[in-house]
Amino acid sequence: MQRIVECVPNFSEGRRPEVLDAIAGAVRSHAAVRLLDIERDADHNRSVFTLVAPPEALVPALFDAIKTAAGLIDLNLHRGQHPRIGATDVVPFVPVRGVTMEECIALARELGRRVGEELGIPVYLYERAATRPERVNLADVRRGEYEGLKTEIETDADRAPDFGPARLGPAGATVIGARAPLIAYNVYLNTSNVEVAKAIAKAIRHSNGGLRYVKALGLLVNGKAQVSMNLTDFTRTPIYRVVELVRTEAARYGVTVESSELVGMIPQQALIDAAAWYLQLHNLEPGMILENRLVE
Amino acid sequence: MQRIVECVPNFSEGRRPEVLDAIAGAVRSHAAVRLLDIERDADHNRSVFTLVAPPEALVPALFDAIKTAAGLIDLNLHRGQHPRIGATDVVPFVPVRGVTMEECIALARELGRRVGEELGIPVYLYERAATRPERVNLADVRRGEYEGLKTEIETDADRAPDFGPARLGPAGATVIGARAPLIAYNVYLNTSNVEVAKAIAKAIRHSNGGLRYVKALGLLVNGKAQVSMNLTDFTRTPIYRVVELVRTEAARYGVTVESSELVGMIPQQALIDAAAWYLQLHNLEPGMILENRLVE
Numbered sequence: 001m002q003r004i005v006e007c008v009p010n011f012s013e014g015r016r017p018e019v020l021d022a023i024a025g026a027v028r029s030h031a032a033v034r035l036l037d038i039e040r041d042a043d044h045n046r047s048v049f050t051l052v053a054p055p056e057a058l059v060p061a062l063f064d065a066i067k068t069a070a071g072l073i074d075l076n077l078h079r080g081q082h083p084r085i086g087a088t089d090v091v092p093f094v095p096v097r098g099v100t101m102e103e104c105i106a107l108a109r110e111l112g113r114r115v116g117e118e119l120g121i122p123v124y125l126y127e128r129a130a131t132r133p134e135r136v137n138l139a140d141v142r143r144g145e146y147e148g149l150k151t152e153i154e155t156d157a158d159r160a161p162d163f164g165p166a167r168l169g170p171a172g173a174t175v176i177g178a179r180a181p182l183i184a185y186n187v188y189l190n191t192s193n194v195e196v197a198k199a200i201a202k203a204i205r206h207s208n209g210g211l212r213y214v215k216a217l218g219l220l221v222n223g224k225a226q227v228s229m230n231l232t233d234f235t236r237t238p239i240y241r242v243v244e245l246v247r248t249e250a251a252r253y254g255v256t257v258e259s260s261e262l263v264g265m266i267p268q269q270a271l272i273d274a275a276a277w278y279l280q281l282h283n284l285e286p287g288m289i290l291e292n293r294l295v296e
Numbered sequence: 297m298q299r300i301v302e303c304v305p306n307f308s309e310g311r312r313p314e315v316l317d318a319i320a321g322a323v324r325s326h327a328a329v330r331l332l333d334i335e336r337d338a339d340h341n342r343s344v345f346t347l348v349a350p351p352e353a354l355v356p357a358l359f360d361a362i363k364t365a366a367g368l369i370d371l372n373l374h375r376g377q378h379p380r381i382g383a384t385d386v387v388p389f390v391p392v393r394g395v396t397m398e399e400c401i402a403l404a405r406e407l408g409r410r411v412g413e414e415l416g417i418p419v420y421l422y423e424r425a426a427t428r429p430e431r432v433n434l435a436d437v438r439r440g441e442y443e444g445l446k447t448e449i450e451t452d453a454d455r456a457p458d459f460g461p462a463r464l465g466p467a468g469a470t471v472i473g474a475r476a477p478l479i480a481y482n483v484y485l486n487t488s489n490v491e492v493a494k495a496i497a498k499a500i501r502h503s504n505g506g507l508r509y510v511k512a513l514g515l516l517v518n519g520k521a522q523v524s525m526n527l528t529d530f531t532r533t534p535i536y537r538v539v540e541l542v543r544t545e546a547a548r549y550g551v552t553v554e555s556s557e558l559v560g561m562i563p564q565q566a567l568i569d570a571a572a573w574y575l576q577l578h579n580l581e582p583g584m585i586l587e588n589r590l591v592e
């Protein structure tokens with residue numbers, strides 16, 4: 001079975017296609033890396049690349065992409081709605097198949113060291129790769145954005161980067177880390193009463209006392225109440241537990257789950273885990289799934 | 297995504313390793329074919345090979361395997377508990393990924409024609425590839441075994457093969473066809489009363505009025521009542537519907553499902569279907585599963 005890591009670098013460019021082409025070209029020059037998707041947002045002036053590759057192939061490809069972005073994006077000229085501190089703003093490594101979180105943390109550190117030392121770009125490690133609790137959350141690391149960090153990095157010892165100089169050039173700083181795959185998952189209720197969706201969202205989300213790896217909002221979408229969620233670590237807060245808790249909370253209001261939907265991609269394991277849980281399968285192993293035996 | 301067909305040929309040899317080695321060698325001489333498993337049974341004097349390959353690679357590999365078996369196995373000398381009519385007894389093609397049942401039926405016919413014409417072995421098409429209703433079931437095609445068929449094939453027009461001569465040599469006849477993947481699935485109940493398992497098995501199996509693609513027995517296994525099942529077409533009688541029907545029938549006796557288990561392999565799609573059903577996912581498509589985008 002081929003080992004796979006996903007990486008989702010965010011670049012502070014969503015308007016100039018030639019810049020994105022150059023970054024994509026830097027990625028594609030590494031044959032073992034597959035560029036699955038580029039999501040470009042002109043308002044945010046930001047683009048999100050989705051790459052997958054065996055772990056050993058990722059660091060050189062990302063190094064080249066970051067180097068290319070640094071040469072073409074000047075943060076002093078960058079305007080956009082989305083908060084950012086660097087040309088390459090955030091680089092999360094995500095374990096997908098046959099790879100541990102620890103290996104992804106090691107990749108983040110390896111890339112961070114090279115970017116800091118060889119490109120002279122300050123690097124902050126975040127999420128699971130963070131070296132301090134106050135750097136776990138991206139929003140905390142990005143506080144003040146490029147403009148604010150420019151002064152603080154030189155004057156405030158707490159903002160000293162994990163790698164690279166304590167000084168911002170036009171490419172800014174880059175936040176590199178490791179996190180579990182994110183699942184964007186929405187549940188529709190058989191009611192048009194958005195208050196029910198809001199109450200359920202509040203009950204199940206981490207910030208209000210709910211499940212640890214759940215972010216949730218209640219919305220009205222096409223006349224239906226929707227619980228809109230981000231599941232930030234399905235290995236520890238699995239999708240089946242989330243939907244069953246939504247179901248239980250909905251029953252409190254005499255409401256049922258009408259359907260659910262994924263936004264974007266989901267790791268196969270999240271669905272396999274759900275099947276095994278509902279079917280009460282006690283002996284499911286990866287080798288029993290026929291397709292898993294087809295890949296070398 | 298690589299297209300995959302599984303093929304599970306049964307050979308009438310379970311005692312002489314050198315014969316199985318020769319057949320395995322014939323399969324392995326085709327680089328695109330993977331031999332996943334050989335299950336050898338000395339009492340049955342029979343072995344089951346599990347092969348997977350892109351559809352275009354399978355027919356030549358099986359032709360060579362059947363030719364090798366015909367040269368080394370003499371049905372006049374073969375003794376074993378399992379019913380059989382040929383050196384290569386049964387050859388089912390099973391669609392696994394990106395392949396339709398119709399394509400598997402076409403593979404069965406192509407292989408059947410070559411085996412009949414080039415090797416002079418009578419071939420009967422069965423299951424989904426059957427040319428007559430009375431040849432759908434393997435047991436009907438194998439009636440009388442090698443010894444009985446030897447006379448009948450020459451005297452009874454109803455037993456004329458689909459391909460090849462109406463005359464049996466020492467290699468006997470071969471039954472070739474296409475079927476859905478088979479899932480061997482057992483559900484354990486929280487009771488030691490085997491009568492409950494037997495009553496549930498009777499309620500859910502096709503032969504007594506239950507679900508069409510379910511065979512079931514009630515057994516006592518390690519002191520637990522077990523509903524032991526073969527699901528013969530999970531695309532039409534899905535695994536989640538089976539376990540939920542078991543649950544409903546069990547409730548009639550005040551009994552619950554304690555756990556379930558797979559025996560052997562399961563196609564990934566059967567688990568994905570179960571996850572989507574329980575999670576009420578209305579928009580799941582193959583491209584949304586990350587791993588499906590990794591395979592060329």
